[in-house]
Amino acid sequence: MLEIKNLHVSVEGEKILKGFSLTVNAGEIHAIMGPNGAGKSTLAKVLAGHPDYEITDGSITFLGKNLLELEIDERAHLGLFMGFQYPVEIPGVTNLQFLHSALNSKRKSQGEAPLSEEVFRELLMSKMQEMEISPTFAERDINGGFSGGEKKRNEILQMAVLQPKLAVLDETDSGLDIDAMKVVAAGVKSQLNDENALILITHYQRLLDYIKPQFVHVVVDGKIAKTGGAELALKLEEKGYAIHQ
């Protein structure tokens, strides 16, 4: 599904990723862990197409297409979703309006007819119920005045509406208490199946108690230093990243 080969990325002249490679197949869950500044969030932003990052070498193939040639919205249409570490607040635009047009843009790109507001509202309400989100969220501005936990839950709600093939969740667990994390984790898990895949970027092992990855990768200084199974995360929790640096 996703193949990253020897990826080199700079931002404002500083090299962040230095030969990063990763393969993700359908049905897989990958956790990417590592110390601050190792390049984890950069990876998520590069995948989503953030304009500030310069790809100096390497390639990314997603569902058979050269991802680096696609615009940000085209990547989303193809089935990529990035869960933001810091979801942006946008005044004056309601969650409903935004998600309605986002889903219709995706449908249009796939040659499907747009959903009416009425039909979409029903869809959104059912997803919100699943995510234990108050129906009043629909009419509120995007992330406007949301708590940290609400913002992260809203990210997973968007994922549930857009149904991506590959979700890259950037520190979705940060800033969440245990209860909120359980809800978020359950929301993510309920969406997983054999045809999609998940990359979890996280600092801490605790999220992985709820969503168990098959692969754990340790990123140090811009590339993967070690790959293992779920047990690697436990070891990291115990011993820290220092042994890989």
Added chain:
Amino acid sequence: MSLLETLKPLFQENAPWKKGVWSAIEQLGLPTKKWDAFRYNSLMQLNQGSFKLAQANDIKISGAAGIIALPLNSAMRSHGALLLKGFQEALRGEKNPYALLNTAFADSGLFLYVPPGKTIEMEWTLPSLEEGALHTPKMEIFVGKGAHLSVHYIQKGQGHYFYNQHLQLSIEEGATASINEHLEHSSDGFAMHTVRARLKKEAFFKMFTFSKGACSERHDIQVSLEGERSEVDLKGLSLPAFKDEVHHYIDVRHVAPNCRSNQHYKTALMGRARSSFEGKIFVEKEAQQTEAYQLNNNLLLSPKAQAMSKPNLEILADDVKASHGATVARPKEDELFYLQSRGLSKKEAEWHLARGFCMELACESVIDRFLHQGQEDG
């Protein structure tokens, strides 16, 4: 020939209140970019233009039961003394030559008197604009003690014209006046909108203007809070596109203590549109415990649009809560990225942000219509 040269032969000193008006205009002359208050306005075309006088068509009103509502001409006969006093006072301090031009040619217009305690909601239907004509409607509004007046009107223009409107409000003790104007001037038209309001004790004045801009459009609003605990709330949303311009020049004067003023103007600019905002809050020495706020936000939706903003405070009293702020920005990169990452094209993302920017001040249907027109412009 200049605008004044063409208009001079048309001026007739046929009413007592027109006495001295033309000489006041000639003394001031027409503004140029060297005048600080007009520095961002494109006036050359207007000041070199020639216009015929529009036929004096009356303003049609609805919902006027129980109040006095007369065409200005008839009111001059029935309420001449009251009007004359107001005109003469207004003339003395007037520094805007276009406002004087309105008085010089104001044969059409409206006189409105809302008796004390009366509550009235009304719509005005303004006469349609004639090609190549100067329109000078003058609205003289008196809101009696404890009365409440709410007015809504729409002005739409096509083609080339000079629309020069003057709204004079006198709001008595405990009275409220609310004006909601929706302006769709022509991109070939010129528009000068003057508002002068005086508020007595505990009076409240509220005004909202939606505007799409014109070849040159300027709003000159002066509000004087003369009675204690009076309050003014001025808001506006402008969505100029193409080569349209819209300018706001606002002067709120706190004369009495314990008054409150609020200004919030937003402009989202498309195409090669230009806008300016100059807002002044003046707090006199006696106006203690004033609260005065002013905010101007501009969103540049095209690389060729230009917005100027100059908020101003002049405070002589020492017990005052006041703030002013101005922003001129393009759509934020992180917001665009967030929306695009969910599958919206850059254009759609910008559209949502622009809509979000406007939303707090106007309704969806108006915003959507003008953003669409502007986006077609690129």
